[in-house]
Amino acid sequence: MSEAILSPTSSTDALAHPLRARALPIETDGEAMIFMHEDCPVARSEGFRARVRVELVAKGRRLLATLYRATDDLLADDEVGLPHRLMARLSLAEGDELQVRHPHPLSSLSHVRAKLYGHRLDEIRLGHIIADIADGRYSDVDIAAFVSAFAAQPAQGEETAALTRAMLAAGDRLEWNADRVMDKHCVGGLPGNRTTPIVVSIIAAAGLTMPKTSSRAITSPAGTADAMETMAPVTLDLAAMQKVVEREGGCIVWGGSVNLSPADDVLIRIERALDVDSDAQLVASVLSKKLAAGSTHVLLDLPVGPTAKIRSTRDADALAGLLENVARQCGLHVATVQTDGTQPVGRGIGPALEAHDVLAVLANRDDAPQDLKARALALAAGILELSGAPSSDALHRATQLLVEGRAESKFLAICEAQGGFKEPGRALQTREFLAARAGRVATFDNRLLARTAKLAGAPQRATAGIALHVKSGDLVEQGQPLFTIHGESMGELDYAFAFALRNSDMIRLEAQ
Structure with a gap:
């Protein structure tokens, strides 16, 4: 994960410019980020810009994060704002001291740039990239560049195998007492x-x-x-x-x-x-x-x-x-x-x-x-x-x-x-989507149906989504329900229903 803690610091790695930790009630979806006041003397002296990658040092441990700047009274100029999840990862309590500094340059980013310019990467270079990603050394921007570079280039067997082995090497591996798993x-x-x-x-x-x-x-x-x-x-x-x-x-x-x-x-x-x-x-x-x-x-x-x-x-x-x-x-x-x-x-x-x-x-x-x-x-x-x-x-x-x-x-x-079986839940709100005319079900647009379910709240809202009532070839009458949208709030339900109305051909009917 991008919050992965790096290796412990040495005992001589003193907090030269200590700041105070401040817990912030925010959710970052796994991205490690911190906040510092624009008037923070450490930020000014170090020349930190917004979205720069920084290294946190606290209680003998280090962690990489992306820095954002606060411009109002959200933070004092000697405070560092961290999401609760990052506070827990570093075992920090409110007011504990920590240091923010520039991280060491990542040599593997040169391999990402090579990939962006169309070069194929071998297992050694891919191994360096994947190890740094797994250790949380890459920002989301760096990872997006890596992902985009692969998406823009036709897949090639040897490079894909090298990427597979690099990803395998970065984690654990299970073994089972069976000839065939x-x-x-x-x-x-x-x-x-x-x-x-x-x-x-x-x-x-x-x-x-x-x-x-x-x-x-x-x-x-x-x-x-x-x-x-x-x-x-x-x-x-x-x-x-x-x-x-x-x-x-x-x-x-x-x-x-x-x-x-x-x-x-x-x-x-x-x-x-x-x-x-x-x-x-x-x-x-x-x-x-x-x-x-x-x-x-x-x-x-x-x-x-x-x-x-x-x-x-x-x-x-x-x-x-x-x-x-x-x-x-x-x-x-x-x-x-x-x-x-x-x-x-x-x-x-x-x-x-x-x-x-x-x-x-x-x-x-x-x-x-x-x-x-x-x-x-x-x-x-x-x-x-x-x-x-x-x-x-x-x-x-x-x-x-x-x-x-x-x-x-x-x-x-x-x-x-x-850990125990439980019955899946049911949404509190539903709304039927009706056929505008009679006909035979001809085609489905999987992408638009999926988009409608996502707008209704899925997968974050577990009971949200769509319940289909027809299959290809079915005969339907005007006003017959084609599907029912399920949602956990009326706002999400209305939003999904409006999208379905604008894309009513996601289930296309043909004349009988």
Whole structure:
């Protein structure tokens, strides 16, 4: 994380110009930042400008942060304002002394500049960059430059493999007492595609090992970790995660809570702000975490559709080739499967709404979304095949585990092992979006539907999002609900509804 504490200072590193710590009630979304008064004599003498990178020294420890200037009476001229989270990281109390000074220059930034000018980077240079990012030495601006440089350049196999290994080296790595450790990953871009909890439950119920670390949303209304968190704790450390897997054979935890690929979590935060997701960093992100989690065999789901992340079969083939190439260089067995990305999966779009779909499938309810069930079973069968099961038997075996209730029992056991199961919540406010005319459902715009769910508050508001009422090919009457927007406040609900009205063709109807 960008708040990572650096190495302890020496005993001779005295506070030459001590200032006083002042806690500020602000949230910075993981960015390490501090505030100093524009008349602070230390800031003036050191020549600190706004947004300059500075080093904090307190109680024998150092930490890098971005400086901002206060121009009013928010702070006294001998105070440093820190978010409560940074105060805790440095074990500071109100009024404790600390020093603010210029940090040592970062040589790895020259490698970032080289990448910006189109040069390819080897594993040594990428290792220096990733290590500095993981240690919190880069500002958000520096990281954004690195992310943008990769996004602007076509992905190349050797460089992507080098980036993958550099990200892997920056964190911890798990080992399991199993010959084959299974995993799956979807590259994203398809709302409601919440197959992971179902697949993990089926695979663990089959007696295989599947320690699943999942991401929170980057540019979508929900990530697997967001949806899972509405049903069970997902913020487990490595020791807790290992206990769950040893006990139940699988888990579904947030990857950011375990130090498996720490630089990736920082990169994801910046990618979310930039709304970019380059192929090279996508591949390095996915594979570094799979390798770090101790996975040996991974099934990769690539949804393809005009408004999915992957727009065409040609793009999917290129990404699949890159994934397979890099995985081979890193000693990981992968299989890729291209799936339908033309419309959302299930009914819910948003953490709790997607969780309700998952529970309905696991419980074999009649009203469960059948497309989510079929997709999860197909992926589970693919993983069973990857483990060595006969292809003729894999789908039958996965279906049997689900229909007999063994997958549901395993899911509830995993939830209990992670800290206890809870029912996902329901939004207090809802509003139906009605068809303006009669017709047949022709197309869905996944991006606009996802945007509507995000404007309603997802994923930050766990119960916010969209509940779909139609699928492709359905006949609808004028005034029939196409979807229902769920929100936790009327303001967010109104905002999302207004956006939907301006983009009413996100579900396009054609004449019958």
